Amino acid sequence: MTPVRHRLVAEAVRLEEDRLGRILDDPAADSRAREAGGDFEQRLVRRAGEMALGRRFAGTLEGLNQIRFWLLLGAVVLALVAGIGSAAAVFGQDATVNIGWALSALLGLQLLMLFLWVVFTLYRPKGGGGTLGRAALAAVHGLGRRLSRRPESAVVLSASVGLLRRGGLGRWIASALTHGLWAMFCLGALMGAVFALSVRQYEFVWGTTLLTEGSFIALVAMLAAPAQWLGWPVPDAEVVRASRIGLEGAVGRELWSGLLLSSILFYGLLPRAVLTLVSLLLVRRAAGRLRLDTSLPGYARLSDRLASHARPVGVLDPGPPETQGLEPVSKARPAPVHGPVLLIGLELERDSGDWPPRLAGVDWITLGRADDRSQRRDILSALRARDAVPGVVLVLCSLARTPDRGAERFFSAVRAQTRGPVWAVLDEGRTLAARGTERAGRLRQWQLAGARAGLDYVLEIDLDDQRHPGTRELVELVGQGVGAG
Amino acid sequence: MSAVMKVVVVGHTNTGKTSLLRTLSRDETFGQVSDEPATTRQVEGIQLVLSDGEPVMLLLDTPGLEDPDGVLDALDRLAGPERFDAPERVRRFLDGPEAATHYEQEAKVLRQMLDSDAAIYVIDCREPVLGKYREELTILTYCAVPVLPVLNFVANPASREPEWREQLARLNLHAVVAFDTVVFDEAGERRLYEKLRTLLDAYDRPLQRLIEDRRQQGEWLRRAAAEYLAELLIDTAGCLRVIPGDLEAVKLREMILRNQDAVRQREQRSVDALLRLFRFSSSHYDHAQLPLVNGAWGMDLFNPDALKHYGVRMGGGAAAGAAAGAALDAATLGVTLGLGTLTGTAVGAVLGTSLPLRKRIWERLHGFSEWRVSDDTLRLLIVRQMALIRALLRRGHAAQGALSSGASPDSRWARGALPRPVREARLKPKWSRLNPEMFDPTRGDRQLAVQRLTEEILADLSDQEVT
Numbered sequence: 001m002t003p004v005r006h007r008l009v010a011e012a013v014r015l016e017e018d019r020l021g022r023i024l025d026d027p028a029a030d031s032r033a034r035e036a037g038g039d040f041e042q043r044l045v046r047r048a049g050e051m052a053l054g055r056r057f058a059g060t061l062e063g064l065n066q067i068r069f070w071l072l073l074g075a076v077v078l079a080l081v082a083g084i085g086s087a088a089a090v091f092g093q094d095a096t097v098n099i100g101w102a103l104s105a106l107l108g109l110q111l112l113m114l115f116l117w118v119v120f121t122l123y124r125p126k127g128g129g130g131t132l133g134r135a136a137l138a139a140v141h142g143l144g145r146r147l148s149r150r151p152e153s154a155v156v157l158s159a160s161v162g163l164l165r166r167g168g169l170g171r172w173i174a175s176a177l178t179h180g181l182w183a184m185f186c187l188g189a190l191m192g193a194v195f196a197l198s199v200r201q202y203e204f205v206w207g208t209t210l211l212t213e214g215s216f217i218a219l220v221a222m223l224a225a226p227a228q229w230l231g232w233p234v235p236d237a238e239v240v241r242a243s244r245i246g247l248e249g250a251v252g253r254e255l256w257s258g259l260l261l262s263s264i265l266f267y268g269l270l271p272r273a274v275l276t277l278v279s280l281l282l283v284r285r286a287a288g289r290l291r292l293d294t295s296l297p298g299y300a301r302l303s304d305r306l307a308s309h310a311r312p313v314g315v316l317d318p319g320p321p322e323t324q325g326l327e328p329v330s331k332a333r334p335a336p337v338h339g340p341v342l343l344i345g346l347e348l349e350r351d352s353g354d355w356p357p358r359l360a361g362v363d364w365i366t367l368g369r370a371d372d373r374s375q376r377r378d379i380l381s382a383l384r385a386r387d388a389v390p391g392v393v394l395v396l397c398s399l400a401r402t403p404d405r406g407a408e409r410f411f412s413a414v415r416a417q418t419r420g421p422v423w424a425v426l427d428e429g430r431t432l433a434a435r436g437t438e439r440a441g442r443l444r445q446w447q448l449a450g451a452r453a454g455l456d457y458v459l460e461i462d463l464d465d466q467r468h469p470g471t472r473e474l475v476e477l478v479g480q481g482v483g484a485g
Numbered sequence: 486m487s488a489v490m491k492v493v494v495v496g497h498t499n500t501g502k503t504s505l506l507r508t509l510s511r512d513e514t515f516g517q518v519s520d521e522p523a524t525t526r527q528v529e530g531i532q533l534v535l536s537d538g539e540p541v542m543l544l545l546d547t548p549g550l551e552d553p554d555g556v557l558d559a560l561d562r563l564a565g566p567e568r569f570d571a572p573e574r575v576r577r578f579l580d581g582p583e584a585a586t587h588y589e590q591e592a593k594v595l596r597q598m599l600d601s602d603a604a605i606y607v608i609d610c611r612e613p614v615l616g617k618y619r620e621e622l623t624i625l626t627y628c629a630v631p632v633l634p635v636l637n638f639v640a641n642p643a644s645r646e647p648e649w650r651e652q653l654a655r656l657n658l659h660a661v662v663a664f665d666t667v668v669f670d671e672a673g674e675r676r677l678y679e680k681l682r683t684l685l686d687a688y689d690r691p692l693q694r695l696i697e698d699r700r701q702q703g704e705w706l707r708r709a710a711a712e713y714l715a716e717l718l719i720d721t722a723g724c725l726r727v728i729p730g731d732l733e734a735v736k737l738r739e740m741i742l743r744n745q746d747a748v749r750q751r752e753q754r755s756v757d758a759l760l761r762l763f764r765f766s767s768s769h770y771d772h773a774q775l776p777l778v779n780g781a782w783g784m785d786l787f788n789p790d791a792l793k794h795y796g797v798r799m800g801g802g803a804a805a806g807a808a809a810g811a812a813l814d815a816a817t818l819g820v821t822l823g824l825g826t827l828t829g830t831a832v833g834a835v836l837g838t839s840l841p842l843r844k845r846i847w848e849r850l851h852g853f854s855e856w857r858v859s860d861d862t863l864r865l866l867i868v869r870q871m872a873l874i875r876a877l878l879r880r881g882h883a884a885q886g887a888l889s890s891g892a893s894p895d896s897r898w899a900r901g902a903l904p905r906p907v908r909e910a911r912l913k914p915k916w917s918r919l920n921p922e923m924f925d926p927t928r929g930d931r932q933l934a935v936q937r938l939t940e941e942i943l944a945d946l947s948d949q950e951v952t
Contacts, residue, residue, distance in 0.1 A: 015926070018926055018932070019926035021716070021720075021918050022754075022758070034538060035538065037537040037538045037539070038537055039536075039537065040536065040705070043536075043537075162929075295708075295936065296932065296936070297712050297715070297716070297932060297935045297936060297939065298712075300705050300708040300709035300712055301709035301712060301713065301758075301762060303536075303702065303705030303706065303709060304702070304705065304706060304709070304762060304764065306536075307536035307702055307705075308534045308535070308536060308537070308538045309510055309511040309512065309533070309534065309536075309702075310509075310510030310511065310512050310515075310531050310532060310533050310534060311531070311532040311534055311540065312512070312515065312529075312530070312531050312532075313530040313531060313532055313543065314529065314530065315527050315528065315529050315530075316527075316528045316529065316530050316545065316597075317527060317528035317593050317596070317597070318527050319525075319526030319527035319548065320526060320589060347615050347616075347617070349613060371615055371616040371617075372615075372616025372617070372619070372620070373554050373557065373558075373616070373620065375616070376554065400611075400612070401612075402497075402498055402499040402520075402521075402522045403522060404497070404498050404522055404523075404549070404551035404552065404617075405551035405552040405555075405590075406551055406552040406553065406554050406555070406617055409552055409554070409555060410554075431643070434642070434643055435611055435641060435643050437520055438520065441520060441521070442520070445521060445522060
């Protein structure tokens with residue numbers, strides 16, 4: 001199939017989808033179009049071609065093209081016959097032929113139409129292309145619709161009507177038809193004239209009432225110019241004068257018949273044949289440049305389906321096997337503690353003006369905040385330096401953080417540096433809530449981290465809310481330690 | 486240098502690395518996302534390709550960095566008397582025993598870093614600039630690969646974007662880009678690629694093509710969405726039902742309800758098509774209570790409250806009648822199409838449609854009336870669907886929350902005249918799929934109307950983006 005036919009099928013598929021009001025799902029066609037690549041328009045064409053519907057349309061198009069071929073053949077024959085017919089009318093039973101009359105019958109209409117074609121092609125009132133070609137195209141469409149019984153042919157035909165409007169394709173097809181058919185007409189006329197002039201003898205005369213003799217001589221000279229240029233014998237002014245009606249004796253039969261035939265050839269057949277060729281070349285060029293109008297409704301929605309965005313390449317470095325079986329730190333409430341309460345802040349949201357935090361009823365000894373490496377080192381060495389066993393070491397953490405292995409390692413380090421119990425106390429649940437993250441899950445993650453690090457207890461509190469159950473519990477548990485340090 | 490640039494996505498645990506990859510690749514099935522630490526424990530890759538399938542960039546998803554403290558300690562221990570430079574120290578660390586045990590996760594990341602053209606460091610900018618993040622960035626700079634910090638969750642009210650930008654500048658990281666993985670922003674994505682371009686001179690051309698390709702895709706997407714809405718409006722505007730005048734009240738109500746159902750279903754089809762277009766499956770969000778069914782979206786098209794909610798001005802007839810949604814349309818039509826007004830210009834204006842004039846006058850004389858969708862309902866449709874399209878345009882493929890149409894933005898069509906092609910479609914029952922017996926798809930004028938309306942909607946969409 002030619003590129004134009006592929007695009008015709010795509011356009012027909014679009015019209016059909018538009019009629020149905022939805023995209024026809026054909027994932028196989030989509031993915032083949034994606035794989036084929038190219039720009040969006042090329043992928044659209046490819047998709048249509050791969051679809052079952054597209055293949056049906058292509059079949060219909062094949063059938064229509066056959067019908068078109070026979071119709072075109074018929075038109076060609078008709079034009080040829082018309083040409084022969086007009087020659088027969090000119091060279092009738094009468095043995096005298098009026099030269100002016102014969103020329104205008106064989107060439108006049110044709111030249112007038114050529115003039116109109118030039119005007120219409122230059123000004124393009126309705127896309128141009130010539131009346132004959134347009135009529136022929138319309139007839140082919142109309143007859144094609146009637147002759148093809150498939151339901152798809154209506155869609156294919158309206159798709160081709162739409163497509164032919166683009167890029168002058170329809171104009172040049174119509175032009176090629178126009179000129180081709182006229183060329184056939186001229187060929188028929190030439191054949192008819194040659195035949196008539198071969199088997200019968202005619203007297204050539206001319207006459208005028210309005211014009212001067214000089215103007216007729218000039219006209220003949222003009223018509224004869226191409227033949228003369230080629231060296232063929234043509235009637236000169238003497239012969240012309242001698243052939244005027246009313247003068248005695250016929251002169252220059254061969255010369256006149258030569259002029260007649262060469263006029264049909266040079267002013268009819270040749271220009272039409274050349275123009276047909278030119279039009280065909282322009283058809284080819286337009287066909288080569290033809291692209292779908294992707295702004296038409298129905299195409300844009302396919303863009304995403306037909307575009308590749310990403311291609312997974314899989315796992316490059318597999319993860320370690322899952323470690324399972326760890327339970328969160330037990331929720332069993334420990335006994336109230338006696339002895340000093342040590343407090344470490346781990347990656348808290350609160351700024352330094354808010355540190356150390358105060359909690360009524362609890363008097364803790366702050367060891368500092370463990371936000372970076374040096375702070376952590378200092379805290380751990382301070383913890384190691386304490387001789388007395390503390391009542392409890394509280395690591396105040398933020399629920400807003402995701403517990404990571406860094407925090408876990410810090411827990412373990414604290415655990416290793418003290419003989420007293422170590423608890424993780426989780427604050428700033430409000431910050432977490434403000435972010436719209438679920439709290440229960442985060443709490444469990446901290447409990448798991450605490451379990452892995454060997455902490456004794458994990459408790460959620462809210463330092464800004466004395467009545468928070470966790471805060472109350474903390475006060476009850478460590479409040480005993482007031483002043484004990 | 487390989488043909489396709491390799492960019493590794495790194496960051497602390499649970500900052501949205503996988504989400505970033507999902508959004509950039511438009512693939513909501515890539516990897517695993519959850520609010521847990523260390524959800525991603527492997528290195529997984531995805532190739533960004535142009536529309537025509539040409540690969541441009543290999544993006545690598547990595548496990549989160551969790552213990553930069555420990556890694557820095559280990560690297561410091563390796564400094565030793567020989568004075569290795571930083572990348573060499575990282576290499577030695579990777580060859581050492583700790584890389585296979587304690588810091589297996591971090592080692593995976595660093596190994597990819599050394600082998601990449603650039604790194605994207607994802608930051609949850611709701612977090613304060615903690616010591617561990619600075620330490621992570623220090624380690625990353627040891628790898629001698631350009632690092633582009635990407636601020637995630639900038640759209641969150643708790644965002645600390647300025648603080649982060651200041652701190653990053655102190656760490657000598659001046660090319661920073663804000664890109665929310667949940668709230669998608671085409672301009673943000675383009676900025677991200679532009680910043681990468683400044684860091685990756687050798688891949689300037691492919692990145693430029695990627696930017697251009699994504700821009701074009703965005704345009705196609707907007708056009709397609711606008712087209713769906715245009716089709717919906719043309720179909721709804723032209724919907725026409727002839728109702729016999731001698732129908733009992735109960736039957737009339739039934740009939741009107743049935744017609745309304747047809748319009749509602751048409752809207753639902755359009756919504757489904759839009760979701761599909763933006764690659765969001767409605768089934769995927771079922772558990773999250775898709776408000777399209779339940780919340781504000783569930784509000785009925787024909788409910789007068791819905792009109793108010795979306796700021797649609799009620800037409801005179803509707804306001805005066807204050808009738809329940811159902812009766813509203815029929816009542817308005819009764820007034821405008823009643824026998825009394827069926828003269829002169831009214832005939833021309835209202836009946837310039839496809840039903841043969843004679844037949845329609847005959848019907849009118851014999852007490853038939855016509856049911857159509859009111860202007861207010863059409864306005865509501867426009868505003869609602871525009872809100873949906875905007876919400877979809879701004880939704881990242883990493884978003885897991887429910888889709889909501891958000892506040893009702895003020896569309897210029899909420900009040901005042903309807904778009905011209907819609908007004909035209911009012912008079913063209915042949916254009917409407919809701920009139921199956923009249924619908925004629927071969928008409929080129931319908932196609933032209935859809936095209937023109939699409940352009941108007943596109944213009945309105947881009948207006949809203951500018952403001």
